[in-house]
Amino acid sequence: MSRLTVVQTLPALDSGGVERGTLEIARALVAAGHRSIVISRGGRLVGQLEAEGSEHITLPVDRKSLTTLLQVGAFRKLLETLKPDILHARSRVPAWVAWLAWRKLPADNRPRFVTTVHGLYSVSFYSAIMTKGERVIAVSETVRDYIRKNYPQCPEDHIQLIYRGVSPDEFPHGYQPSPDWLAKWQQDYPQLAGKAVLTLPGRITRLKGHEAFITLIEALKAKGLPVHGLIVGGAEAKKEAYLHEIEGAVRARGLGNDITFTGHRSDIRDIFSQSHIAFSLSSKAETFGRTTLEALSIGTPVVGWNHGGVGEILAACYPQGAVAKDDVDGLIVACETLVRAPVTVPPVEKFRLDDMCGQTLAVYEELTQGLA
Numbered sequence: 001m002s003r004l005t006v007v008q009t010l011p012a013l014d015s016g017g018v019e020r021g022t023l024e025i026a027r028a029l030v031a032a033g034h035r036s037i038v039i040s041r042g043g044r045l046v047g048q049l050e051a052e053g054s055e056h057i058t059l060p061v062d063r064k065s066l067t068t069l070l071q072v073g074a075f076r077k078l079l080e081t082l083k084p085d086i087l088h089a090r091s092r093v094p095a096w097v098a099w100l101a102w103r104k105l106p107a108d109n110r111p112r113f114v115t116t117v118h119g120l121y122s123v124s125f126y127s128a129i130m131t132k133g134e135r136v137i138a139v140s141e142t143v144r145d146y147i148r149k150n151y152p153q154c155p156e157d158h159i160q161l162i163y164r165g166v167s168p169d170e171f172p173h174g175y176q177p178s179p180d181w182l183a184k185w186q187q188d189y190p191q192l193a194g195k196a197v198l199t200l201p202g203r204i205t206r207l208k209g210h211e212a213f214i215t216l217i218e219a220l221k222a223k224g225l226p227v228h229g230l231i232v233g234g235a236e237a238k239k240e241a242y243l244h245e246i247e248g249a250v251r252a253r254g255l256g257n258d259i260t261f262t263g264h265r266s267d268i269r270d271i272f273s274q275s276h277i278a279f280s281l282s283s284k285a286e287t288f289g290r291t292t293l294e295a296l297s298i299g300t301p302v303v304g305w306n307h308g309g310v311g312e313i314l315a316a317c318y319p320q321g322a323v324a325k326d327d328v329d330g331l332i333v334a335c336e337t338l339v340r341a342p343v344t345v346p347p348v349e350k351f352r353l354d355d356m357c358g359q360t361l362a363v364y365e366e367l368t369q370g371l372a
Contacts (some may be wrong), residue, residue: 011062013043028357061094076101112367140309165356171297177270195228199275204235209281234264280304
């Protein structure tokens, strides 16, 4: 395979699943000897991207504003200069900028255009840009079905299912944290001692199922079970009111000593290792469910609503953790069983990071060979 130049574009490189996926593919490209370039507004992950051998070009392609379209000319000049073989757009605003720049290039002198549908976006002309790729990568069957249903104009042979994945090196089965981390954890959270720790990860938003989680802890406590709930995740400024709302709900139910809010944490692997159960209770279907897979990968059971990408992961890796959506009674029964008889999930053999990277690079190779 000849050396490729691949440009990925996304709004920014701060944090999140899209950002992580971009860095993972960039790393795989460099490891395979290709030139990897990312165009975004920038952000705290730029240093890591560059340290791992990729290039970053700063361009304000992140704002949902018509003024962002003023960047089309600059983006086209970059394409003319860089002459990439692949242009891969991962989010709607930069996808519009990239596509408008791309289509103005001579047809025989364009890179191949790839998109990845990371979200179940609102169905609209604006969102349809994500289906204009010559290959449209769906990160789960849930996403592939969403594309088929809502964008029938997207040719079936353009859609490519490539599950996201995690590295078993980063989330090894049976993982245990360092003694220093464990000592500090026990010092910071002495209320967890002797309890079955039940962990709900994710940003503080109304969609993440905090109300069902609080009800669950209340019910298990009423059964006399020694449990403690952890809500792991930070709240953006505009979500502070909702955070206060659920904190108030915890106090109102007399659970102030039974549920802890940790705020944002960057050590989720360590936290999962100390958790008896992790949860995915989002009311809106997740497109994939990376935290579900991370917990399962190290052997921690996950109980979650059986829909979206999380339902797909549970079906493949831990089907006994799947509960019908909004069936709180079923949730309580599933968790009571696990608290009374803890289990370790067997090693996960699917949804590997190497598979995701290999399949994505295979798409690039197939498209560029099609140019020959």
